[in-house]
Amino acid sequence: MKNKVRPLIYILLIISFLIIYGNKINGQEKVNISAGFGVPELIHVGVHRQLDQFQIGLNIGVIAEEYFIFSISGDIYYHFGGTSELSNRRPWYGRGGLTYFREENEYEIDKYRYLTLRIGRDFNISEKIGIEIDAGAMFELYHEEIVKKTQQCTGWFCDWELEMPVLPSLSLVLFYRL
Secondary structure, eight states: OHHHHHHHHHHHHHHHHHHHHHTTSOTTOEEEEEEEEEETTEEEEEEEEEETTEEEEEEEEEEESSSEEEEEEEEEEEEEEOOOSSOSSOSEEEEEEEEEEEEEOSSEEEEEEEEEEEEEEEEESSSSEEEEEEEEEEEEEEEEEEESSOOOOOSGGGGOOOOOSEEEEEEEEEEEEO
16 A cells, blocks of 8 residues: 555645746746657646746656556756747757656566656647657666566566666657646
8 A cells, every 4th residue: 555655645746846836936937738648658648837948747647458557757848949930939849857657467566767868849739739749768767576476477488578778768749738
């Protein structure tokens, strides 16, 4: 039970930070809500606060088919290049963040923490709606595996385990400016 409460505490801390910090910002801030697909964010929803050419945000994602995968990530964006007729925010950005990623199936629970670094671009459809696309790398900072029961398997594939501390990271997101 204790391990299931910890991600909830992180979520509440990040949301509290966004609310408290957001109240101290001048009248030029904007809030974006988003939905999309990404690695490691999964199928996710998010909220981002714009501070001039910076954004801070939180995404919560899930995939629940044969087994359950959950992610929560906090990101900082810096918009640096180009111009847009539909927004004051520059369309090109660098993005860095931290992600907690948890995967559970009938045999094991895997918990990861990743650092993600990406570069991307906003495509504004209107003054309120846009699409962001980015790509980069994710770096494994932490991994914990909890075995629930031994998996019965035969053949060479059972002994093969792929461990890569650096993986590709990408996302495709639809956002709406409030």
